[in-house]
Amino acid sequence: MSSFLARLEAHGATVTEALDRLLPPVEGPRGQVIEAMRYSALSGGKRLRPFLVLETAALFGLPEAESLPAAVAVEMIHCYSLIHDDLPAMDDSDLRRGRPTLHQAFDEATAILAGDGLLTEAFAVVAGLEGHRDPAIRAELAAALAAAAGAAGMVGGQMIDISPARGGLDLEGITQLQRLKTGALINFSCEAGAILARAGVAEREALRAYAQAIGLAFQIADDLLDALSSPEELGKPTGQDAAMEKATFVGQLGIEGARARADALVVEAAASLDIFGKKAKSLRETARFIVERRS
Amino acid sequence: MSSFLARLEAHGATVTEALDRLLPPVEGPRGQVIEAMRYSALSGGKRLRPFLVLETAALFGLPEAESLPAAVAVEMIHCYSLIHDDLPAMDDSDLRRGRPTLHQAFDEATAILAGDGLLTEAFAVVAGLEGHRDPAIRAELAAALAAAAGAAGMVGGQMIDISPARGGLDLEGITQLQRLKTGALINFSCEAGAILARAGVAEREALRAYAQAIGLAFQIADDLLDALSSPEELGKPTGQDAAMEKATFVGQLGIEGARARADALVVEAAASLDIFGKKAKSLRETARFIVERRS
Numbered sequence: 001m002s003s004f005l006a007r008l009e010a011h012g013a014t015v016t017e018a019l020d021r022l023l024p025p026v027e028g029p030r031g032q033v034i035e036a037m038r039y040s041a042l043s044g045g046k047r048l049r050p051f052l053v054l055e056t057a058a059l060f061g062l063p064e065a066e067s068l069p070a071a072v073a074v075e076m077i078h079c080y081s082l083i084h085d086d087l088p089a090m091d092d093s094d095l096r097r098g099r100p101t102l103h104q105a106f107d108e109a110t111a112i113l114a115g116d117g118l119l120t121e122a123f124a125v126v127a128g129l130e131g132h133r134d135p136a137i138r139a140e141l142a143a144a145l146a147a148a149a150g151a152a153g154m155v156g157g158q159m160i161d162i163s164p165a166r167g168g169l170d171l172e173g174i175t176q177l178q179r180l181k182t183g184a185l186i187n188f189s190c191e192a193g194a195i196l197a198r199a200g201v202a203e204r205e206a207l208r209a210y211a212q213a214i215g216l217a218f219q220i221a222d223d224l225l226d227a228l229s230s231p232e233e234l235g236k237p238t239g240q241d242a243a244m245e246k247a248t249f250v251g252q253l254g255i256e257g258a259r260a261r262a263d264a265l266v267v268e269a270a271a272s273l274d275i276f277g278k279k280a281k282s283l284r285e286t287a288r289f290i291v292e293r294r295s
Numbered sequence: 296m297s298s299f300l301a302r303l304e305a306h307g308a309t310v311t312e313a314l315d316r317l318l319p320p321v322e323g324p325r326g327q328v329i330e331a332m333r334y335s336a337l338s339g340g341k342r343l344r345p346f347l348v349l350e351t352a353a354l355f356g357l358p359e360a361e362s363l364p365a366a367v368a369v370e371m372i373h374c375y376s377l378i379h380d381d382l383p384a385m386d387d388s389d390l391r392r393g394r395p396t397l398h399q400a401f402d403e404a405t406a407i408l409a410g411d412g413l414l415t416e417a418f419a420v421v422a423g424l425e426g427h428r429d430p431a432i433r434a435e436l437a438a439a440l441a442a443a444a445g446a447a448g449m450v451g452g453q454m455i456d457i458s459p460a461r462g463g464l465d466l467e468g469i470t471q472l473q474r475l476k477t478g479a480l481i482n483f484s485c486e487a488g489a490i491l492a493r494a495g496v497a498e499r500e501a502l503r504a505y506a507q508a509i510g511l512a513f514q515i516a517d518d519l520l521d522a523l524s525s526p527e528e529l530g531k532p533t534g535q536d537a538a539m540e541k542a543t544f545v546g547q548l549g550i551e552g553a554r555a556r557a558d559a560l561v562v563e564a565a566a567s568l569d570i571f572g573k574k575a576k577s578l579r580e581t582a583r584f585i586v587e588r589r590s
Binding site for chain 2 (some may be wrong): 028029030032033034037080084087089090107108109110112113115116117119120121123124127128129131135136138139140142143145146147149150151155156157158159160162163164165166180
C-alpha cells in the first residue's frame with residue numbers, strides 16, 4: 001500500500017473512532033434514531049471530506065486533534081445527505097456502501113430523522129466547546145458549514161438534481177449542479193483548514209482553486225464510475241445516470257473526453273497549491289487518487 | 296386587543312419580515328426549494344418561540360435587533376420540524392396552518408429538502424457575522440440550538456413519538472416525550488435571551504424553570520385543543536391523538552385534570568420569574584396565553 005493510502009486509511013480510522021465516540025448508543029425508544037445515525041456514520045466509506053479537512057489543516061502545521069471536530073462534522077453532513085438522497089421520494093436507492101440503504105435497514109421515518117439528527121449534530125460538534133478553543137473559529141466553522149450545506153449549496157444542488165430541468169442540462173448546467181451538490185462541501189472541507197489556521201488571503205485563494213478543481217474532477221470520476229463499473233465494485237447501483245437519462249460529464253464529453261478533462265483538473269489542482277511547495281504533497285496525491293479510485 | 300396580543304403580533308410581524316428578507320426568491324431550478332422554504336416560513340403561525348427569544352432578551356434590556364437572529368433561527372427550526380413531521384412517512388398530515396402541508400403543495404422530495412434547507416439556514420443565521428457582534432455568543436447560540444434540535448432533543452422526541460412504544464406510554468413517559476419533542480426548543484427560546492445577555496446562573500436557572508413549566512403547559516393545551524377543537528378552528532387535523540390511540544395528557548388526566556394541571560403550571564411559570572420582578576410581566580402573560588389560546 002502506498003504511503004498515501006496508508007495515510008487515508010489512518011485518518012479514516014481516526015474519524016470513525018470519533019464518530020463512534022460522539023454518537024453513543026442510548027436505551028429506550030429514542031435509541032432507534034441513534035442506532036440509525038450510527039448505521040450510516042459507521043458504515044465505512046472513503047472519508048474523503050474529513051481527510052481533506054485534516055490534510056489542509058496539516059498544511060499549516062495544525063495537529064489532527066485540532067481539526068478533528070470539523071472533519072467529523074463534514075462527514076456527518078455527508079452521511080445525512082446520502083441518507084436523504086437515497087429516500088424513496090428522492091433517488092429511491094436500495095444499496096449504499098455495499099449494504100441496504102438506511103430506509104431499507106430501518107424504515108423511512110427513521111431515515112428522515114437520522115438524517116436530520118446527523119445534520120444537526122454536525123453543528124453541535126463544530127460550535128460546541130469541544131469544537132475549538134477559540135469561539136471565533138467555532139462560529140466561523142459553523143457558518144461556513146451551513147453556507148456549504150444549505151439551499152445556496154448542497155441542498156440547492158440536490159433540488160436541481162431532482163428537478164424536471166435536470167435531464168436537459170448542458171455542460172454549463174451540470175457544472176453548476178456539481179458546484180452546488182458535491183462541490184460546496186468539498187470546498188468547505190478545504191476551507192476548514194484555512195479557517196482553523198487563520199490563513200491569509202493568498203492561501204485561502206489557493207485552497208479554493210484546489211477545491212474547485214478536485215470537486216469537479218471528483219464528479220467527472222463519479223460519472224465515469226457510474227458508466228463503467230458494476231454495482232459489486234461500487235457498493236451502490238450503477239448505470240443510473242443513463243437509465244434516468246440524466247445529463248452527465250460522460251454524456252457531454254464522452255468517455256475519453258471525460259478522462260482527459262479529469263486528468264487536466266488533477267494537474268490544475270496540483271498547480272494551484274504551488275505556494276505551499278512540498279508541504280502539499282499529500283493534497284496533490286489526493287487529487288490523483290480522486291480520479292483514479294475504483295469506488 | 297390586549298397589549299399582550301398587540302406585542303405578540305408586532306414581534307411576529309418583525310420575525311416574518313426578517314424571514315422574508317433572509318430567504319429571497321431565486322430564479323432557475325434551484326428556486327423551487329427556496330419557494331418551498333418560504334411557503335412554510337411565511338405561512339403565519341403564532342411565532343411563539345421567536346416571541347420568547349425576543350421577550351427573554353428584552354428582560355435584560357436587549358434591543359430587538361440584537362435578539363432577532365436567534366428568534367428567526369428558532370422559527371426556522373420549528374418550521375422545518377413541522378414540514379418533516381407532516382411527511383407521509385411520519386404523521387402523513389394534509390393540513391397545516393389552514394393550508395395544504397408542504398408535501399401536498401409541492402411534492403415529497405421538495406418538502407424533505409425544504410426542511411433540510413431551513414434546518415441548515417438556522418445555523419447560518421445564528422453563527423454568521425450578522426448573528427451577533429460577539430463570536431462567542433454566535434458559537435454558544437449555535438451549539439445550544441443544535442443541542443435542543445438534535446437527537447438528544449427534538450429529533451429524539453419525534454423518534455419516540457413515532458415509535459411502537461408511543462401508544463403505551465404512561466404519564467412519566469409522555470412527560471419525557473414532551474420535554475424532548477416540544478420542550479427542548481422552548482427551552483432554547485428562553486435560554487437564548489440569557490445567552491445574548493451573558494446572564495448569571497440564577498437568572499438562567501429561573502428562565503430554565505419558566506421554560507420547563509410553559510413547555511409542559513403548552514403540550515397539555517395542545518392535547519386539549521386536539522381533543523376539543525374542530526379542524527377549522529385549529530387549521531390542522533384534530534382528534535388525531537384519539538384516532539391513533541396515542542397516550543396524551545388528556546387521556547391520562549382527563550379534561551378537567553389536564554386543565555387544572557395546565558393552570559397550575561401557569562402559576563408555577565409566573566413564580567419562577569420572581570427574581571425579575573415587574574420586568575417579566577410579558578413573560579407571565581405568555582404563560583397564560585399558552586394555555587388559553589384557541590389554536
